[in-house]
Amino acid sequence: MAAINNRKISDLIFEFPFLASFFSDNGLDITGKEELTLAEYFAGFDEDEIEDKAIDVDNLMFQIGEFIKQMIAFLGKEDDVVKTVTILPGHDKSGNPEKFDDLVIRQGEIICIVGPTGSGKSRLLGDIEWVAQGDTPTGRSVLVNDQVPDKKWRFSSADKLVAQLSQNMNFVMDLSVYDFVELHAESRMVQNREQVIKRIINKANSLAGEPFTPETPITSLSGGQSRALMIADTAILSKSPIILIDEIENAGIDRKRALGLLISEDKIVLMATHDPVLALMGDRRIVIKNGGIHKVIETTDEERKILSTLEDMDRIFLAYRTKLRQGDIITKIENTQ
């Protein structure tokens, strides 16, 4: 990184194309100045401009260097494959040690987290996100691929261990579906963007009841369509190997397919839920009590059979909801077999 300040802006941008966005996001107009060195460019500002634009040349030089370093690191490496996440026991709220040796969660697994309000579900998710090293209130430690993990999982904005599907599924941007996904793809530096965007929209449409087009404004998507788009986008575009879900609401979306999509993209899914249908869709469930992991239960074959009955009941329930919405009058309980 020696002496970038003595290199021409055009050369720098040729070598590090991502610098173009650095200049524009920092409000630095370089048009017509490409043949200047960085130092000459900054020397060209008069005092008023420096004051108005709040330019701090030393700091900017430093930040440009940082940005180049980060982007090179980000672009140059293979995607991290996280095969396992291991939780080592800590203690519950009363200080009693947790009674398990280690809890290994594997790529492609769905783990549910259940327990009463205030029991510590969010804290467990927090421990994983922060890759705790005995330094959180629970005393737990987290290993990634059996190793004490790299600090970057805590501090890098590009490498987050965990992506989260919000409970509240609103979009605040006012863009078309296509532009929205493209913006996300851009920020993730994705190659062959067009293909990826198409794939996301197709997947989303296969999860939602009613299809939408790439031109649809995201703010006019229905609740189910928004959820579907969000899940497909996170599954395919987010680099984070772990997806946290705080309940997926049951309206207008095929939840089993949604989970299937996340798993097929090699994610680890952790889901805090009170819904029996979701809880039983997991491979295992972690029961939290008084801040500690109380039990880890593998979903039994019998439970899976019960799950399909519960799913039928769920469908009946939904069918009645639809009827009521349409203004129908309900006369008897029908069995939808």
Added chain:
Amino acid sequence: MNLVTVSGPPSSGKTSVILKTIDSLKKQGLKIAVAKFDCLYTDDDILYEKAGIPVKKGLSGALCPDHYFVSNVEEITNWALKNKFDILISESAGLCNRCSPYIKGIKAVCVIDNLSGINTPKKIGPMLKTADIVVITKGDIVSQAEREVFASRVNTVNPSAIIMHINGLTGQGSFELSTLLYDEALNIDSLKGMELRFPMPAALCSYCLGETRIGESYQMGNVRKMKVED
């Protein structure tokens, strides 16, 4: 004692984040006080008092709150030192996108929220660009995609900052922030001789000083004119 300066646009979640973070700091046995700087009005002092946190409030009135902050931070710091607090957290309203209350050698935290729009990081000046830690709030009401895009925009304007996501309502992420705030190596026993990270503009024109009449002959001090072409 550590001084921590927290700044950010109005309603970005500064108070919520500070309150949740103090919960965690208290559990580590630290004694904390808050100083709140705002322009015309704030109820934040009541929120802090309710949470049992000693608080001092300063309203800058007609002045830029950051200018007011620098003129008063030494006295407030001395008050906190005298009362033997371990941490003094200052919360200032980042009303003026041009100024920032950050001091060299003092931890600087900027709080902004996901709802403010993806072009906001571009618009905020030194308050965002020279912070050590950038806290992004209200992630609970936007999508994962929007969170990622927003964080990457913040990273472009301040690549060296630690970026953290905190939910001001539930406090998710505030424990993590609390571990980054107190640092014995940053203890101070006075602010004397310390410097601002970034100079504030000398924005004193006659109107700042109360002039109301319009016309060139009433304009004094630091006056700039637009170029108006025919």
